[in-house]
Amino acid sequence: MESGLRSNSAPKLERKYVEKNRRNNMKNLYNQLHSLLLNHASSKETLALPDRIDAATNYIKSLETKLEKNKMYLEELRISCRKRPRSVKATNELPSSSTKSLPQIEFHEMSPTMFVVLITGLDNLAIFYNIIRLLNEEGVEVLYSSFSLNGNSTLQISLETKVSIPMKQGFISLMVIQLSFNFTKVI
Known part of the structure; x- marks a missing residue:
């Protein structure tokens, strides 16, 4: 039990x-x-x-x-x-003179300011430095410079120079030109 x-x-x-x-x-x-x-x-x-x-x-x-x-x-x-179009390096082909991407330069003039846009591939990296060097040799002050491997690179410069522009009422004796270079990675 x-x-x-x-x-x-x-x-x-x-x-x-x-x-x-x-x-x-x-x-x-x-x-x-x-x-x-x-x-x-x-x-x-x-x-x-x-x-x-x-x-x-x-x-x-x-x-x-x-x-x-x-x-x-x-x-x-x-x-x-x-x-997006593929670059020559991405397809592992040898670059020829016709397929290699050339830098593109665009000028945009807006009243006293001028914008210059430069589009180039990363294989033309020396162009970025050559432009800065040439502008410094000519006495142009570089205000802003930026380079990036992943995105856009920019270069902004300012140039003060005396330019005689004939107009109906007289002449403009001082003009400020501002250039802005945008380097974009071409894929």
């Missing part, structure tokens, strides 16, 4: 401990989930468990939307990179 009582009480005690361990495990999992939330430190009051779960699901949903936006942005970047 005693053996029968022990066998009945053993499963009850075992279920009790299993259930207690399960609850403690779930409590630890909820606390870990709540600790992963970014704004958990800012809330001074402790939230009830359902509120913490709701906050976690909202946070996960916001992360999913951010991930989708970033995936779409990455795909747009990939598409735009495919549309």
Whole structure:
């Protein structure tokens, strides 16, 4: 008879401990989930468990939307990179005189200011330094110079010179010319 009582009480005690361990495990999992939330430190009051779960699901949903936006942005970047013409170095061909990209120079005149845009590939890096050197030799002050391997490089200079421009009412004797060179990486 005693053996029968022990066998009945053993499963009850075992279920009790299993259930207690399960609850403690779930409590630890909820606390870990709540600790992963970014704004958990800012809330001074402790939230009830359902509120913490709701906050976690909202946070996960916001992360999913951010991930989708970033995936779409990455795909747009990939598409735009495919549309760009490839340079000679990217295709591993030998450059010939007809395929090698030549620098492009554009002049934009706006009243007393002139902007010069120079577009060249990274293989013509010496052009950037040669232009600065030539302008310094001619007495032109370089106001701003920036070169970047990953993006656009700019050179902004200012030149004050006396220029005689005939006009109907007389002459303009002083003119400020500002040149801005934008070196862009040609892919």
